[in-house]
Amino acid sequence: MPITTLAHLSELLQRLPVGQSRAIPYSVYQVLFPPGEPDEGARVLAFRFAGEHGCVIENQPRALQVVFTRKTGT
Numbered sequence: 513m514p515i516t517t518l519a520h521l522s523e524l525l526q527r528l529p530v531g532q533s534r535a536i537p538y539s540v541y542q543v544l545f546p547p548g549e550p551d552e553g554a555r556v557l558a559f560r561f562a563g564e565h566g567c568v569i570e571n572q573p574r575a576l577q578v579v580f581t582r583k584t585g586t
Contacts, residue, residue: 531581531583534579
């Protein structure tokens with residue numbers, strides 16, 4: 513099932529075990545955090561969202577995706 517809302521991404525990240533990752537393509541990132549890459553405002557929102565879910569973000573422009581990795585059990 514594709515990720516189409518922040519609520520759905522939130523649910524997926526909350527279930528993600530510590531140390532595991534979930535990648536989302538730039539097209540999905542753009543929908544969730546408009547206007548997408550490389551907008552600084554979108555990055556701020558995404559980093560805040562990730563932190564609230566115990567995750568860090570890695571931007572992978574060559575792969576056209578953003579990776580959320582769970583770092584804490586928060």
